[in-house]
Amino acid sequence: MNADKIPDIIITRLPVYLRALQHMADNGIKNTSSQELGESVGISAAQIRKDISQFGEFGKQGTGYSIPYLLDKLREILKVDRLWDVIIVGAGDMGHALARYQGFANRGFNAVMIFDNDKDKVGQKIGDLTIEDTVDLIEKVKSAGVKIAMLTIPATVAQDTADKLVQAGVKAILNYAPISLNVPEDVKVQYIDPATHLQRMTYYL
Amino acid sequence: MNADKIPDIIITRLPVYLRALQHMADNGIKNTSSQELGESVGISAAQIRKDISQFGEFGKQGTGYSIPYLLDKLREILKVDRLWDVIIVGAGDMGHALARYQGFANRGFNAVMIFDNDKDKVGQKIGDLTIEDTVDLIEKVKSAGVKIAMLTIPATVAQDTADKLVQAGVKAILNYAPISLNVPEDVKVQYIDPATHLQRMTYYL
DNA sequence: TAGATTGTTAATCGATTAACAATC
DNA sequence: TAGATTGTTAATCGATTAACAATC
Numbered sequence: 001m002n003a004d005k006i007p008d009i010i011i012t013r014l015p016v017y018l019r020a021l022q023h024m025a026d027n028g029i030k031n032t033s034s035q036e037l038g039e040s041v042g043i044s045a046a047q048i049r050k051d052i053s054q055f056g057e058f059g060k061q062g063t064g065y066s067i068p069y070l071l072d073k074l075r076e077i078l079k080v081d082r083l084w085d086v087i088i089v090g091a092g093d094m095g096h097a098l099a100r101y102q103g104f105a106n107r108g109f110n111a112v113m114i115f116d117n118d119k120d121k122v123g124q125k126i127g128d129l130t131i132e133d134t135v136d137l138i139e140k141v142k143s144a145g146v147k148i149a150m151l152t153i154p155a156t157v158a159q160d161t162a163d164k165l166v167q168a169g170v171k172a173i174l175n176y177a178p179i180s181l182n183v184p185e186d187v188k189v190q191y192i193d194p195a196t197h198l199q200r201m202t203y204y205l
Numbered sequence: 206m207n208a209d210k211i212p213d214i215i216i217t218r219l220p221v222y223l224r225a226l227q228h229m230a231d232n233g234i235k236n237t238s239s240q241e242l243g244e245s246v247g248i249s250a251a252q253i254r255k256d257i258s259q260f261g262e263f264g265k266q267g268t269g270y271s272i273p274y275l276l277d278k279l280r281e282i283l284k285v286d287r288l289w290d291v292i293i294v295g296a297g298d299m300g301h302a303l304a305r306y307q308g309f310a311n312r313g314f315n316a317v318m319i320f321d322n323d324k325d326k327v328g329q330k331i332g333d334l335t336i337e338d339t340v341d342l343i344e345k346v347k348s349a350g351v352k353i354a355m356l357t358i359p360a361t362v363a364q365d366t367a368d369k370l371v372q373a374g375v376k377a378i379l380n381y382a383p384i385s386l387n388v389p390e391d392v393k394v395q396y397i398d399p400a401t402h403l404q405r406m407t408y409y410l
Numbered sequence: 411t412a413g414a415t416t417g418t419t420a421a422t423c424g425a426t427t428a429a430c431a432a433t434c
Numbered sequence: 435t436a437g438a439t440t441g442t443t444a445a446t447c448g449a450t451t452a453a454c455a456a457t458c
Binding site: 011012014015016018019020023040041042077078079080084086093094096097098100101103104107108109147148150155171172174178179180182188190192193194195196197198199200201202203204205 | 216217219220221223224225228245246247282283284285289291297298299301302303305306308309312313314352353355360376377379383384385387393395397398399400401402403404405406407408409410
């Protein structure tokens, strides 16, 4: 294991490798090469080898990588060899979709609470979850020790709510609100904004 | 206007600038500086100036950028100074959420069709749209000339469906299915996978 | 005018690629 | 063994930052 600081850009690629390897494993494939993995994710073989080798020697000359072994290692590196509790803030259409999303459990995540500030929604059930009042967010998240939140609320209240999440001890925010958030250095934010993503492609049309 | 090839990474940042500037404009702010814009999106002032200057001289020494003017220019560059028709493939929770999403219209996009291969869903209404049968996708998309699609279907059928989209003439795919897609060079793909995004943050927890 | 801020250059920094010895 | 493929080095390529003349 290398003790140096790993570049952020490498960390962003590892989940993509993990996903592709999981897909191969699901199809009963036991081994792969940097070449093959690279083709499946659209990244050069050299870069795949370089990225993976930052964390140890997980391959074998001549035969490549054992998929189950590499899966184990990547999950360990990304710390998804466990189940993280996650909260959802905002019970609109997107919050509903996330609360019902089946793809989290086998990738390391478990939605444990959903909040909304609309009193009419509080108490309603979405799947296993009951919508809770946002006024209780800080207290409940803090005492449950949840570190990860998904934000699906209007842009107008997103910064305020992010501040509350930070107060509650949240360290990772997946932000669906179409606005940039300002958070302390030790809090990570990832952005999902469909319009922004679409606008990254229209330039080329 | 610079005729050189603009690096892809610059194009990915422009929509973020656009979003922040729109936000400022909504608050009645008329001018900004690279410094101020940079702070709001978490990017250095030098980089903002460099990015923007690839396309022309849109600022003024001493006073910075006129927000309405820069908005116009960025929309023109990104080609979102018009309304793009977009289709949704997959009428599950995520497809529903996108079909009802209010944030597209004022950012250059208009959902015009939604498809699903479940015969029980075909004919049902979601907002203004009626769910159509995926078997008709190629024909309908081709004849309507739609160039942009959002894919909210299971990973198992995503590649097949992407191939159909390509056949239908689609050149930009926003892929919500948790799998890497292989498409021709002239087709752009953006990925939105909440589990992948979350896994990019757990490493740091 | 004086102060502020751009657009741009050069320097620095970091990421990607090519190539190959090591070795399974 | 012969063929394949890794991990790693050095070279290349590209992106970011610092600094400042130009100028509003």
